[in-house]
Amino acid sequence: MFALSFESIKAFKSLRVKPRSILAGALVTVLVGCSLAPSYKRPALPTAAVYPDANGAMAVAGLDVRRLGWREFFTDARLQELIAQALENNRDLRIAIQRVKEARALYRIRRADLVPNISADGVGSRSRVPSDLSITGSAVTSGQYQADVGLNTWELDFWGRVRNLAAAALESYLATEEAQRAAIISLVGQVANTYLLERELDELLEIAQYTIGIREESYRIARRRYEVGFASKLDAVQAEAQLNQARADQAVLHRRRDLNHNALTLLVGASTVAEAKPLSRIEPGFVQEIFVGLPSDLLMNRPDVLAAEHQLKAANANIGAARAAFFPRIALTGAFGTASAELSGLLGAGSRAWNFAPSITLPIFEGGRNLANLDVAEARRNQAVADYERTIQTAFREVADALAERRWLAVQVVDQQATLAAQTERARLAGLRYQSGAVPYLEVLDAERDRFVAEQALVQARRALLSSGVGLYAALGGGITREAQ
Secondary structure, X not given: OOOOOHHHHHHHHHOOOOHHHHHHHHHHHHHHOOOOOOOOOOOOOOOOOOOOOOOOHHHHOOEEHHHOEHHHHOOOHHHHHHHHHHHHHOHHHHHHHHHHHXXXXXXXXXXXXXXXXXXXXXXXXXXXXXXXXOOOOOOEXXXXXXEEEEEEEEEEOOOOHHHHHHHHHHHHHHHHHHHHHHHHHHXXXXXXXXXXXXXXXXXXXXXXXXXXXXXXXXXXXXXXXXXXXXXXXXXXXXXXXXXXXXXXXXXXXXXXXXXXXXXXXXXXXXXXXXXXXXXXXXXXXXXOOEEOOOHHHHHHHOHHHHHHHHHHHHHHHHHHHHHHOOOOEEEEEEEEEEEEOOHHHOOOOOOEEEEEOOEEEOOOOOOOHHHHHHHHHHHHHHHHHHHHHHHHHHHHHHHHHHHHHHHHHHHHHHHHHHHHHHHHHHXXXXXXXXXXXXXXXXXXXXXXXXXXXXXXXXXXXXXXXXXXXXXXXXXXXXXXXXXXO
């Protein structure tokens, strides 16, 4: 008869098991086994039911991101080539892939505990006992040989401890798979945004080169007018200063482009050929309209949310394993084969040998270790719940931010186009007024400088609008379809 420990009694209470049902429950458990893990229930969505900009056109029209892989979303051939190279060569992604393989192997190790482990053994020995130690008074030489097939210690999983550990390992493996998918989506987004920035810098360099040409002509005219006495030396010096500033701005852009190309090379994981292609050449149709849907859709498509839920399920299963530690653990060990004093006798009649050694272990007093392990498992489950809810809230914010950016950047681009048109007309009028002698050359320089700044700001706003589309695509869990995995 077994005596339950204090910890076991508390475990029964924590499981809300009535004393009169213990015997019946134990009988059913012996026959079919059970799991002491709490029933899993997905936490409620800790966000609003719709996105803040759900009434906008961007939120209700477009393609379903769940069926839209990166090759369908990004139609630019050069970008497709870069993304494919990055998925093949990026070292961070290789690390994520190896982590998936590691988690898969760990799960297989845990799963192997569910079935008996059978091995074949062969043992042979010879020994000699001196006459002064032999009970017969004569030296004795003896041998022992044995060959058998044995059942290693195999736990009868009545309480679901081994099954829950295997389930936790499976959920950890699935979480790692989702983490790999999240790494792919992140990499696709980084390559696309870095590519867009390179195209922006190419267009800014074209603008800078054009501006340098205009200022070189302005400087030539101002210097000539000074040489013939039609203008002051101040006009020529100011024109020269503006020309040198434009050249300095061009050098800054070249430096930024080289640094950005180095970053792109790191993402791709291989050397890439730098090509000059302004943003305007890839802008039409670069980003497609996406159907955003509801925040609840993120639970089924966004990999970091799915990974957090798998981790929550793993923590839930670990509670079952911790609860099972309060109950008896039954294990079987045995072997069947032949044994003989002579090697030649292993196959002889009457050499059959076997052993069978079942064991049962019941915790009686462990200083509160099992209770502490259960508290740890429950605390980790609560942490996993909080992490899952935080992940959903982060995903909600990223989608909402992307929607807000696309909405207001579209407005900003329109306003910036109007600003550039006004600054261009201002520069033209200032040039005419200077030629007529109505204003000093400083007004022309100010107008040209403001037009240059407005032109740069428009290019940056156009690139930011395209990047917001990439961000929305990634925030919704796009980048790789499940069919492509």
